[in-house]
Amino acid sequence: MKIVILGAGGMGSRFGLMLKKAGKDVTLLDGWDKNIEAIREHGIRANYNGEEVQVDIDIYPIDDFDPDLKADLLIVFTKAMQLEDAIQATRSIVTDQTKVLCLMNGIGYDDILRKYFDDEQIVLGNTMWTAGLEGPGRPKLFGNGYVNLLNLGKSEEAAAAAKDIVALLDEAGLNGVYEKEIFYLIYKKVCVNATMNGLCTILECNMADLGDAQASHDLINQLVKEVVDVANAEGVEMDLDEMIEHVGECFNRETIGGHFPSMYQDLITNKRLTEIDYINGAVAQKGKKLNVPTPYNQFLTSLVHTKEQLLGAK
Amino acid sequence: MKIVILGAGGMGSRFGLMLKKAGKDVTLLDGWDKNIEAIREHGIRANYNGEEVQVDIDIYPIDDFDPDLKADLLIVFTKAMQLEDAIQATRSIVTDQTKVLCLMNGIGYDDILRKYFDDEQIVLGNTMWTAGLEGPGRPKLFGNGYVNLLNLGKSEEAAAAAKDIVALLDEAGLNGVYEKEIFYLIYKKVCVNATMNGLCTILECNMADLGDAQASHDLINQLVKEVVDVANAEGVEMDLDEMIEHVGECFNRETIGGHFPSMYQDLITNKRLTEIDYINGAVAQKGKKLNVPTPYNQFLTSLVHTKEQLLGAK
Numbered sequence: 001m002k003i004v005i006l007g008a009g010g011m012g013s014r015f016g017l018m019l020k021k022a023g024k025d026v027t028l029l030d031g032w033d034k035n036i037e038a039i040r041e042h043g044i045r046a047n048y049n050g051e052e053v054q055v056d057i058d059i060y061p062i063d064d065f066d067p068d069l070k071a072d073l074l075i076v077f078t079k080a081m082q083l084e085d086a087i088q089a090t091r092s093i094v095t096d097q098t099k100v101l102c103l104m105n106g107i108g109y110d111d112i113l114r115k116y117f118d119d120e121q122i123v124l125g126n127t128m129w130t131a132g133l134e135g136p137g138r139p140k141l142f143g144n145g146y147v148n149l150l151n152l153g154k155s156e157e158a159a160a161a162a163k164d165i166v167a168l169l170d171e172a173g174l175n176g177v178y179e180k181e182i183f184y185l186i187y188k189k190v191c192v193n194a195t196m197n198g199l200c201t202i203l204e205c206n207m208a209d210l211g212d213a214q215a216s217h218d219l220i221n222q223l224v225k226e227v228v229d230v231a232n233a234e235g236v237e238m239d240l241d242e243m244i245e246h247v248g249e250c251f252n253r254e255t256i257g258g259h260f261p262s263m264y265q266d267l268i269t270n271k272r273l274t275e276i277d278y279i280n281g282a283v284a285q286k287g288k289k290l291n292v293p294t295p296y297n298q299f300l301t302s303l304v305h306t307k308e309q310l311l312g313a314k
Numbered sequence: 315m316k317i318v319i320l321g322a323g324g325m326g327s328r329f330g331l332m333l334k335k336a337g338k339d340v341t342l343l344d345g346w347d348k349n350i351e352a353i354r355e356h357g358i359r360a361n362y363n364g365e366e367v368q369v370d371i372d373i374y375p376i377d378d379f380d381p382d383l384k385a386d387l388l389i390v391f392t393k394a395m396q397l398e399d400a401i402q403a404t405r406s407i408v409t410d411q412t413k414v415l416c417l418m419n420g421i422g423y424d425d426i427l428r429k430y431f432d433d434e435q436i437v438l439g440n441t442m443w444t445a446g447l448e449g450p451g452r453p454k455l456f457g458n459g460y461v462n463l464l465n466l467g468k469s470e471e472a473a474a475a476a477k478d479i480v481a482l483l484d485e486a487g488l489n490g491v492y493e494k495e496i497f498y499l500i501y502k503k504v505c506v507n508a509t510m511n512g513l514c515t516i517l518e519c520n521m522a523d524l525g526d527a528q529a530s531h532d533l534i535n536q537l538v539k540e541v542v543d544v545a546n547a548e549g550v551e552m553d554l555d556e557m558i559e560h561v562g563e564c565f566n567r568e569t570i571g572g573h574f575p576s577m578y579q580d581l582i583t584n585k586r587l588t589e590i591d592y593i594n595g596a597v598a599q600k601g602k603k604l605n606v607p608t609p610y611n612q613f614l615t616s617l618v619h620t621k622e623q624l625l626g627a628k
Contacts (some may be wrong), residue, residue, distance in 0.1 A: 309530075
């Protein structure tokens, strides 16, 4: 089975490394020259739970790979705003038989994928693995995680293929879970991302400090309420109190509270554009379509974009 | 005519200095010990349009002044959140004959003043003078300005008294204007304060940079829209496009665009609590009462409070 991973950032490198270590046939496609050079020269060199791990793996530029390359499984792990361009640049590797797995943070990717692929090909999910990048070819991979996924296609073949992907992930220690309520889980994660990411980025604080600032709770509760309202309007049943409690787990200093969310790292640390349009912006967009008011998510989206512009993010 | 100024910060010091220089009988009451000490020792020493100016002036602690002190005119220039306590602490200086002039930034002060004084006593307005404080007893007073004001009382006596105050301010070079549409002008200023103050504080930028960041315009337009909606619901006729254009004047780098609003100075520079509850918070409060949605003003209020808590503001 030929696996192609589109995007070799932190998460793409994690999946690439773990699948390759499990003996799978993996090729990476990436858009960052220095990353490609480093991986070609040294392989992926990961800080893997504190140990140095090295794995050789094929990698090509997204616009310069073997024209005969075909994927049985395409895993997309680009930056949100690069997904559509990346799919267009790599259409030749997708056949009718290819499955496309998307585990990216946020919502609205199914709409993009459906423009290019049949529902029967698409497998959607999310992942509780984390990953960072210390430099080109150098992911930092700590902790444990798992992958929830579900086929969008209704056929038995689509379900069977998704379960094959679960088995594949399990072989690589990536802990796949076939999950009927995938949209519930995606929205559950959006509740966390729609609050912690934008607020910690705007206020330049970690999650525990945000939680300690009592005035933040009004913001968090309203943001979560809008996500839940949008989900419910989409037919995904969510409970507000349960989601607020779930988000509150981020404040725990003993576990993850000291963490600065990835959006903070993108914008504040690295002056890079954020994925806000695929988190709060996507909630606001869906809200507009479904006639659900989402002013808090809209406000936070515009505020983060303003900060991107003030900081000259690229 | 005995003039008492409650609050000897930048603006109270400006009015005190200019009235005293014009030969008026002025007493200051203040709550900041070091400020009182400095003014007792050296008078007010102002950087006045680049020149050093010194004026001796009586000043007492807000809770320790001559019990026989009575004011013909009480001018209130406290921090917004200190106004009610300050009025309570100084009730003995107000008689039935005393007029109370409030020119403070924001809205909702009339509701506070009406708890303690008769409408016939209250004169409400705003001022386009600016003032800063470089240290105890050291205001920095640049540029030109004027004062708009109107009596809340309906009687001819109330109008006559307000016009006397206009004349008094004119004698001191403070440029008084008797202004029928005072609530329009107050809301017009709130449009500026409700956008520039909170956003420049949260984003830590000056007004010109805020204006250059195109994504801020959605935020600004929505915030102004809510202010205009609230004003209109209160019977104060405001035009949205006109107000958005008015706010846009703040972006001009040739004039005031390089300025960091007072809220920025309070919170970011001095780690002091802000007046957000009397600007965006008051808009949201009035919106609630009048059934006008004000989520953007509510969001910004909570966000600034969160930042106050994160920075340990006092």
